[in-house]
Amino acid sequence: MEIQKIDAVGLRCPHPTLALSNATQKTAPGTLVEISGDCPSFEKDIREFCQKKKKMVLTVNGKAPLLTIQIQF
Amino acid sequence: MSEQHGKPTPSPRIGLFFCECGPNMGNAIRLDDLAAQEAWPEAAVVQRHAFLCAPDGKAKLAEQVRTQGLDRVVIGGCSPHEHEATFRQVLADAGLNPFLLQMTNLREQCEWQGDDDGQATVRARGLVRGALWRAAQQEAVETRTVEASADVVVIGGGMAGLSAALTLAQKNRRVALVERSAALGGLLARLDEVFPSMKCASCFLEPAINQVLDHPQIDVLRESRVVSVKGFHGQFTVEVESAAPAVDPSRCMGAGECAAACPVSFPDPLDEGVGQRKAIGMAYSGSLPHVSHVDPVHCGRCNGAGCDGPCVQACPMNAIDFQRAPVNRTLTCGAVVVATGMETLPVPAVPGVISCVQLERMLHPQGPTSGKVTVPGGGVPRRVVLAPSSEMPARDTDLARRELTKLAVRLLDVCEGVELQLAGDCHQATLAAPMIEQLRAAGVAFSSGALDPATLVPTDNGVSYRRAGKLASTGTADLVVLWTGTRPSSTVGELARDLHVRTTAEGFLEADVDLLVPTGTRVPGIYVVGAALGPRPLGDVVRDGTAAAGRILSTRLPGERLELEPLAARVIPERCGACGVCVTACPYGAIRTLADGKCRVEPAHCRGCGTCAAACPSLAIACPQFEYRQVSAEISGLLAMEGTTRSH
Numbered sequence: 001m002e003i004q005k006i007d008a009v010g011l012r013c014p015h016p017t018l019a020l021s022n023a024t025q026k027t028a029p030g031t032l033v034e035i036s037g038d039c040p041s042f043e044k045d046i047r048e049f050c051q052k053k054k055k056m057v058l059t060v061n062g063k064a065p066l067l068t069i070q071i072q073f
Numbered sequence: 074m075s076e077q078h079g080k081p082t083p084s085p086r087i088g089l090f091f092c093e094c095g096p097n098m099g100n101a102i103r104l105d106d107l108a109a110q111e112a113w114p115e116a117a118v119v120q121r122h123a124f125l126c127a128p129d130g131k132a133k134l135a136e137q138v139r140t141q142g143l144d145r146v147v148i149g150g151c152s153p154h155e156h157e158a159t160f161r162q163v164l165a166d167a168g169l170n171p172f173l174l175q176m177t178n179l180r181e182q183c184e185w186q187g188d189d190d191g192q193a194t195v196r197a198r199g200l201v202r203g204a205l206w207r208a209a210q211q212e213a214v215e216t217r218t219v220e221a222s223a224d225v226v227v228i229g230g231g232m233a234g235l236s237a238a239l240t241l242a243q244k245n246r247r248v249a250l251v252e253r254s255a256a257l258g259g260l261l262a263r264l265d266e267v268f269p270s271m272k273c274a275s276c277f278l279e280p281a282i283n284q285v286l287d288h289p290q291i292d293v294l295r296e297s298r299v300v301s302v303k304g305f306h307g308q309f310t311v312e313v314e315s316a317a318p319a320v321d322p323s324r325c326m327g328a329g330e331c332a333a334a335c336p337v338s339f340p341d342p343l344d345e346g347v348g349q350r351k352a353i354g355m356a357y358s359g360s361l362p363h364v365s366h367v368d369p370v371h372c373g374r375c376n377g378a379g380c381d382g383p384c385v386q387a388c389p390m391n392a393i394d395f396q397r398a399p400v401n402r403t404l405t406c407g408a409v410v411v412a413t414g415m416e417t418l419p420v421p422a423v424p425g426v427i428s429c430v431q432l433e434r435m436l437h438p439q440g441p442t443s444g445k446v447t448v449p450g451g452g453v454p455r456r457v458v459l460a461p462s463s464e465m466p467a468r469d470t471d472l473a474r475r476e477l478t479k480l481a482v483r484l485l486d487v488c489e490g491v492e493l494q495l496a497g498d499c500h501q502a503t504l505a506a507p508m509i510e511q512l513r514a515a516g517v518a519f520s521s522g523a524l525d526p527a528t529l530v531p532t533d534n535g536v537s538y539r540r541a542g543k544l545a546s547t548g549t550a551d552l553v554v555l556w557t558g559t560r561p562s563s564t565v566g567e568l569a570r571d572l573h574v575r576t577t578a579e580g581f582l583e584a585d586v587d588l589l590v591p592t593g594t595r596v597p598g599i600y601v602v603g604a605a606l607g608p609r610p611l612g613d614v615v616r617d618g619t620a621a622a623g624r625i626l627s628t629r630l631p632g633e634r635l636e637l638e639p640l641a642a643r644v645i646p647e648r649c650g651a652c653g654v655c656v657t658a659c660p661y662g663a664i665r666t667l668a669d670g671k672c673r674v675e676p677a678h679c680r681g682c683g684t685c686a687a688a689c690p691s692l693a694i695a696c697p698q699f700e701y702r703q704v705s706a707e708i709s710g711l712l713a714m715e716g717t718t719r720s721h
Contacts, residue, residue: 001095001096003096030124030127032095032096054128056124056126056127057155058094058095058097058124058126058151059094059097059151059180070095070097072095072124072126072127
């Protein structure tokens with residue numbers, strides 16, 4: 001399964017969410033997206049984005065603050 | 074274990090669904106083996122899906138529930154923490170009770186633990202079997218709703234509590250204001266003037282108290298304390314105990330005849346002993362409401378020392394009756410505002426050393442000395458040192474500087490020709506620049522460092538002191554005014570435990586870290602305002618009270634309905650041994666003892682944590698979804714030998 005990876009490590013909010021939003025403009029529904037980041041509010045922001053856009057968070061992995069979140073688009 | 078224990082009865086039609094979680098499952102677990110229909114005779118339907126949580130996965134799940142007539146659903150996939158709510162909603166949308174779902178976490182507990190010679194699949198099989206056996210025992214759980222209360226209980230009648238109560242009442246919320254003492258106003262009522270406007274404190278306070286007392290939406294409960302707070306945001310139950318009202322406030326005119334007749338006199342705690350008070354009388358001169366109250370600790374009728382009660386005869390309004398009983402009330406409210414304030418620490422008992430509060434009381438025109446500041450032997454002070462104590466907690470620093478600066482300005486007004494020394498770097502006080510200029514122009518000496526209370530010794534010329542710090546020095550003054558520091562109100566510890574609100578190391582209450590919810594705590598619906606959070610100036614106290622009121626007005630609306638905890642525990646009366654262990658075990662105070670000694674869980678207060686069920690020695694407490702037969706069924710399934718099906 002192909003995974004679209006986005007690196008948002010080192011970015012402070014709202015940049016990880018913006019990066020996710022920008023990088024997935026043309027992402028087809030069903031694609032698996034994996035974003036990594038280390039902003040303290042990274043997980044909260046990504047979850048909120050996914051809720052708003054009706055995307056499913058599959059996994060949140062890693063050790064805070066460095067987390068990798070998998071999303072099904 | 075008996076043969077029938079935990080076995081799935083034939084009647085439930087269980088649907089077993091495996092989620093592959095995209096690329097996350099199937100590397101360690103052999104999904105082809107695990108998800109084979111023939112492997113699970115307990116299940117009517119066995120299916121696997123790439124993304125069960127995606128829209129098409131959810132649609133398929135709902136369709137299977139409907140078309141296959143499923144009455145239980147088991148999902149093997151991710152953690153219930155992640156998606157239990159998602160799938161419960163799918164069941165509800167498909168017309169099935171959402172609590173007939175059982176999730177088992179194959180992803181975190183098997184897949185991500187790695188494959189140890191095929192053990193991941195064996196472990197997964199055990200978990201799924203446990204979930205299936207448990208699912209057969211699950212029962213529908215109904216969710217009940219109650220109407221949210223839009224009323225508010227404010228604890229503490231100081232400036233913070235008054236501002237919160239007034240702001241709420243202005244928008245038609247019913248407010249109960251619970252005040253420990255006999256008069257409203259808190260610490261502010263003891264002050265002469267307020268920083269930095271130098272307006273008289275009572276001119277500022279009195280209109281607010283009057284509005285609160287007259288407001289039809291506010292019930293003021295004086296001489297009252299909160300005994301317990303239970304429940305949750307929208308449905309709190311607050312038990313309040315009010316002292317026996319020896320003086321009927323509807324009859325008392327505040328004439329003061331009772332105080333004149335009272336034989337007991339003692340140092341007034343309100344002005345830290347500057348003046349004397351009687352065991353009956355006004356809380357302070359001009360206190361509101363303007364009615365007498367009895368101090369039960371000193372009153373001879375109350376403390377058993379014996380007194381024939383001359384006050385009863387002296388009262389022209391026949392308002393005094395010692396036969397009345399204390400009043401207990403149960404209030405229901407949607408939110409609680411804690412405004413319990415702070416107390417000042419005492420000064421060392423050295424003649425010529427007074428606290429800031431004592432000086433405030435002396436400066437007050439209606440205070441015990443009618444506005445005159447005197448030294449112990451009588452007469453006007455000529456040399457005064459105002460300083461923080463070296464034992465003062467660091468958090469007090471800014472407030473101490475402001476108050477000392479304010480008092481210096483007042484002393485210059487009142488004591489002509491006085492020589493003032495202001496220690497503790499008061500020139501750094503926030504917003505004090507114009508006052509500092511005024512003091513400098515008047516020749517006030519500014520210095521750094523605090524006074525060590527242990528070095529304060531009475532001498533022939535007054536008090537000798539030692540100022541600590543880099544430029545340590547010693548000196549003598551007629552009067553030393555010391556800011557000793559503050560501590561939380563004495564009752565706050567017990568209240569914090571009851572409310573589940575965190576406290577700081579010093580015992581002040583802690584607000585939530587969320588800057589966007591000022592005065593909010595980690596418990597939704599509980600707000601902390603004013604000096605209960607730590608020493609702060611008046612402006613901040615008013616702002617806190619108003620902020621909390623604003624949050625309350627914008628959250629719970631009148632008429633809104635709330636869901637009660639669906640998994641609330643229940644006591645099975647015929648098994649209950651009336652031992653009361655659960656009552657003490659419950660962290661939410663949700664269990665009470667009935668007249669026959671047996672216990673009962675109040676569903677509105679229970680949060681479904683299960684602590685009581687674990688503590689009960691008679692197995693008399695049932696928790697929906699975690700009943701003994703349900704948990705045993707899951708354990709039996711987990712422990713059953715590989716290949717055991719128990720199809721009978």
